[in-house]
Amino acid sequence: MNGGAMHWRRRLMVQLGGLYGLWLREVMRAFRDTGQLIGGVSRPILWVLILGIGLNPYFRGEVYGAVTFVVPFTYLQFIFPAVIALNIMFTSVQSAVSVIWDREFGFLREVLVSPLSRTTVLLAKVLGGTTVALLHGCLVLVLARFADIPITWADLPKALGLMALLAFALTSLGVVIANRIRSFQGFGIFSNAVILPLYFTSSSIFPLDPALSRAQTRVVYPDWLVTLVEWNPLTYAVDALRGALIHYNQFDPLLGIGIIVTACVVLFSVALIDFYRT
Amino acid sequence: MAQPDPAPSADAIHLNAISKRYGRTLALDAVSFNVRDQELFALLGPNGAGKTTLLHILCTILRPDSGTALIDGIDVAKNPLEARQRLGIVFQEPSLDDRLTVRENLELHGLVYGVPRKLRRQRIEEMLALVELSDWASKPVRALSSGMKRRLEIARALIHDSRILLLDEPTVGLDAQTRDRIWAYLRRLRAERDITVLVTTHYIEEVEDCDRVCIIDSGKVLALDTPEALKRAHGQSLVRLTPTAEADLEAITARYQDRLTARKGNELTLVSDDAFITAFLAEFGTRITALKVEVPSLETVFLTLTGRELRDRAAGAREQTLAFGKRGGEHTR
Numbered sequence: 001m002n003g004g005a006m007h008w009r010r011r012l013m014v015q016l017g018g019l020y021g022l023w024l025r026e027v028m029r030a031f032r033d034t035g036q037l038i039g040g041v042s043r044p045i046l047w048v049l050i051l052g053i054g055l056n057p058y059f060r061g062e063v064y065g066a067v068t069f070v071v072p073f074t075y076l077q078f079i080f081p082a083v084i085a086l087n088i089m090f091t092s093v094q095s096a097v098s099v100i101w102d103r104e105f106g107f108l109r110e111v112l113v114s115p116l117s118r119t120t121v122l123l124a125k126v127l128g129g130t131t132v133a134l135l136h137g138c139l140v141l142v143l144a145r146f147a148d149i150p151i152t153w154a155d156l157p158k159a160l161g162l163m164a165l166l167a168f169a170l171t172s173l174g175v176v177i178a179n180r181i182r183s184f185q186g187f188g189i190f191s192n193a194v195i196l197p198l199y200f201t202s203s204s205i206f207p208l209d210p211a212l213s214r215a216q217t218r219v220v221y222p223d224w225l226v227t228l229v230e231w232n233p234l235t236y237a238v239d240a241l242r243g244a245l246i247h248y249n250q251f252d253p254l255l256g257i258g259i260i261v262t263a264c265v266v267l268f269s270v271a272l273i274d275f276y277r278t
Numbered sequence: 279m280a281q282p283d284p285a286p287s288a289d290a291i292h293l294n295a296i297s298k299r300y301g302r303t304l305a306l307d308a309v310s311f312n313v314r315d316q317e318l319f320a321l322l323g324p325n326g327a328g329k330t331t332l333l334h335i336l337c338t339i340l341r342p343d344s345g346t347a348l349i350d351g352i353d354v355a356k357n358p359l360e361a362r363q364r365l366g367i368v369f370q371e372p373s374l375d376d377r378l379t380v381r382e383n384l385e386l387h388g389l390v391y392g393v394p395r396k397l398r399r400q401r402i403e404e405m406l407a408l409v410e411l412s413d414w415a416s417k418p419v420r421a422l423s424s425g426m427k428r429r430l431e432i433a434r435a436l437i438h439d440s441r442i443l444l445l446d447e448p449t450v451g452l453d454a455q456t457r458d459r460i461w462a463y464l465r466r467l468r469a470e471r472d473i474t475v476l477v478t479t480h481y482i483e484e485v486e487d488c489d490r491v492c493i494i495d496s497g498k499v500l501a502l503d504t505p506e507a508l509k510r511a512h513g514q515s516l517v518r519l520t521p522t523a524e525a526d527l528e529a530i531t532a533r534y535q536d537r538l539t540a541r542k543g544n545e546l547t548l549v550s551d552d553a554f555i556t557a558f559l560a561e562f563g564t565r566i567t568a569l570k571v572e573v574p575s576l577e578t579v580f581l582t583l584t585g586r587e588l589r590d591r592a593a594g595a596r597e598q599t600l601a602f603g604k605r606g607g608e609h610t611r
Contacts, residue, residue, distance in 0.1 A: 014392035017389050018392070022386075025382075025386055029375070106371045106373035109369055110434075113362055114387075114390045115362045115392070116359075116390060
């Protein structure tokens with residue numbers, strides 16, 4: 001193998017082998033981080049069991065005797081897909097912290113001088129984060145029976161596919177943030193400043209009434225809130241997930257998939273451009 | 279410098295007029311040299327001389343502003359992935375994953391460099407044995423001392439078919455015993471495997487056994503030859519002497535003003551040669567309490583070439599700038 005160009009197939013095998021190695025590293029690291037695992041388990045329990053069950057009786061619309069609107073679901077069923085999205089969101093964005101770790105503790109160098117292209121390195125990192133986030137999403141799915149959600153074999157692949165795409169998009173988002181913010185503390189603050197507002201304004205914990213027209217919605221809710229919810233891309237992702245799990249969509253389900261895929265492509269491209277620039 | 283080699287592919291490393299600038303500081307000023315196949319080549323210079331910058335250019339982390347660098351005949355700027363496949367690199371700062379175990383780090387490296395499974399397993403055991411870390415294979419890297427981490431990094435750089443091993447200050451910050459061990463590994467390695475080693479250091483005593491030494495300072499190559507040839511060409515012998523009384527010291531200082539290189543307390547260091555010693559002893563032989571003759575060493579070679587000692591220098595503004603550049607030059611804090 002002295003001199004001359006390597007065969008393209010051999011080159012591809014090197015990239016794939018490296019992709020597998022780095023992906024495996026991300027996953028192994030995540031499983032050795034007990035803090036992250038505890039968060040991944042406690043967060044859904046908190047939301048589903050405490051908030052969901054606690055608020056469940058108030059979701060019938062009969063607040064103060066006046067029936068405003070009724071959706072054919074319990075509150076627990078309604079927020080369940082959103083809690084999956086929340087768990088994926090936290091894990092994805094947090095796993096991007098390892099970008100900062102790698103830079104700070106020198107491991108990034110080892111990878112940058114390896115025969116792997118930067119695309120492979122970044123893809124491995126994002127796929128690793130995606131895998132871990134998907135598993136954390138599945139931790140929530142385990143609670144489905146407590147939320148009275150019957151998951152059929154037909155729904156499951158649909159839901160898992162959407163969760164994987166969502167995890168990929170959000171991990172890419174985390175990497176984009178991590179590339180711009182270079183300290184651990186800054187990342188923590190910023191990621192929380194992104195995660196929670198995105199989550200709260202994604203119609204995840206309260207529905208925009210599907211029975212009302214656009215104009216009526218703006219009467220019931222303040223204008224700014226409706227605008228925020230409609231502009232938040234996560235709204236459509238949560239909606240698509242809801243479609244898969246409880247067969248309830250506020251928007252066109254294809255719109256949700258379209259938005260998640262677009263987010264995957266755009267965010268990964270931005271992360272890649274950043275990575276080639278550094 | 280010599281003319282660039284007409285057939286550069288015969289050399290393991292070929293550098294032609296590499297320049298690199300960080301802002302206004304010129305870190306490398308048209309550096310050219312060749313490292314021959316299977317050579318143990320040392321790059322010697324003080325902190326901030328440009329050694330690390332040069333290594334970073336060779337391993338494609340940095341791009342030179344001008345000039346070409348070939349690894350095994352492959353241009354690092356045009357074909358970085360193939361050039362990197364041939365390199366084993368040990369950086370100055372550790373670059374291990376400390377949450378993984380020793381063996382996992384090596385496995386990961388093997389996967390990343392596309393080493394087939396069987397060969398990977400075999401190499402891992404061999405290299406762990408070479409750097410005497412076999413007993414630590416399943417311990418997390420976090421548990422290792424800094425000397426062990428450095429050894430592990432050397433092992434890691436050898437898991438794939440690296441033809442050229444680059445080591446950036448492999449012994450800095452380690453105790454004398456560990457330093458000796460690391461050099462012993464390198465020597466053993468060269469006996470067992472066809473490999474070219476380029477090592478940077480600022481410890482002069484370490485480069486005595488190298489095949490060739492390149493002395494670099496302020497981004498320029500000052501000399502390049504075998505240690506013996508360097509000593510012959512640039513070395514001076516020195517005498518260190520202690521005069522009996524203050525008056526003697528004054529007299530000697532006045533008489534040999536042009537030969538005086540250093541004065542520490544009441545010890546004088548003079549440039550010496552055979553004729554000088556005879557003349558000196560005839561004149562002042564009764565007026566000194568101690569006299570020590572030092573034969574040419576690389577230390578004196580360095581002193582002659584750069585006009586200063588290699589060690590004991592605080593980081594100046596220039597070094598700080600370069601260290602900043604090395605870290606990536608990011609204004610974050």
